[in-house]
Amino acid sequence: MNTKRVLLAFVVGIAVQAGVYLYLDKVLFAPASDFQIAGTNQQEALGFGVEPNGQSYYSFDKRFMATIVDDQVLIYEAGKKGEPQRINLHGKKVSFFEWLPDRNLAIFATYGYDNETGNYEVHIAQYDPVYPERELDTPIEDAPEDSKIVDVAYSTATNVVYMKLEVAPERYRIYRTDANYDTRRIHVQAENIGRIAVFYDEDIFFYDNLRTGVVYMFEGATSSWREISPVGNYRLVGIDGQDIYVAELNRDDKVIAAYRGRLRQGFTKIATYKTPEDFSKLTLNSMLEASDKMESSGDTNK
Structure with a gap:
């Protein structure tokens, strides 16, 4: 008898939970x-x-x-x-x-x-x-005619926004605005800029130079900058917390390796691509998946 009561209570609990999920899916978030x-x-x-x-x-x-x-x-x-x-x-x-x-x-x-x-x-x-x-x-006060913002990086804790303004094919500018609506152009070490990112809790901005294969950081408070990528041809992939992810490219601009690093600590290879991949298909999630597969397979070819 006790067993039947336990099973009945379990079934009722599952039914109630299913009803809640159905309400959320069909009613609350329904068109x-x-x-x-x-x-x-x-x-x-x-x-x-x-x-x-x-x-x-x-x-x-x-x-x-x-x-x-x-x-x-x-x-x-x-x-x-x-x-x-x-x-x-x-x-x-x-x-x-x-x-x-x-x-x-x-x-x-x-x-x-x-x-x-x-x-x-x-x-x-x-x-x-x-x-x-x-x-x-x-x-954007001095934006040239026919220009447009094509990418934005937002620091949620500091309310600082960095914008990538396209002024011509493969030519970009970077602008910054803050909580006081102080908007200004940031002079960076590149015109042909790829991906951009910013720390969620610090005014530290990241970008890459597609012509030279160098990844840079820019500190908004001091306007100081420096190269952060290893020697070679690298592209910025993204930021996760304080971790910075970059990809190493070969001469054909195909991805051959993934790296994770932190400021003032350098980078460590976390994945190798035996078959080079197109960078346009690379995301932060796919890079982390490649790293997990390498670790689970015991591949130490780093």
Whole structure:
């Protein structure tokens, strides 16, 4: 009898838990308007995503979804019927969009001719759908015509934002803005810049020079900089906490090895690619998976 009661209690508990999950999936996060929510098209964390126009982006907890439609950003809230929030861009287009990984705050960049002024403008903006009246919009004062922001690195603890501005094919500038909206150009040791990143809790910025294969760091507080990659041809992959990940490339610009390092400690090889891979297909997650496979196989060819 006791065994039957235990089994019955177990079955009831599983049923209740399943009901909760079903409610969350079918009710709380179900589409609440005529807009059909399809698969997630979240832009890559380092900005190497598809063209934002026509794409949808979900906030970290999936409470909000943003859709880019020409010169408007539409914000939908899960479980809430009615019209979405609309961000009017006054004729400009979106070149970058991303939700922060730990809060319902969107970072996006716009470019184009303003409908009201007729001037060509580039802006970086922050939008909080919970407090939409607090929208922040910062212009890039000396942005050349036809330029646009194509990547953004946000330090969540310091509120410092670094922006990669494309001014011509394979030519970029870096701009920085902070919590005081002090926006300025950062002069870096490269024009053809690849990926960018910043520590989440420090104003320390990272980028690479695609022409020379060197990875650099820049300290915002002192404007000091230095090379951090080993000797050779390297590309920045990303940042995880205080760990810096870079890839070593061969003469054909194919990835042959992965490295992990820290400032003032140097880099250690964590994976070797017996078949060289295209860098465009390399992500921080795939690099960590390659490292785990090497460790599990006992391969010490580092």
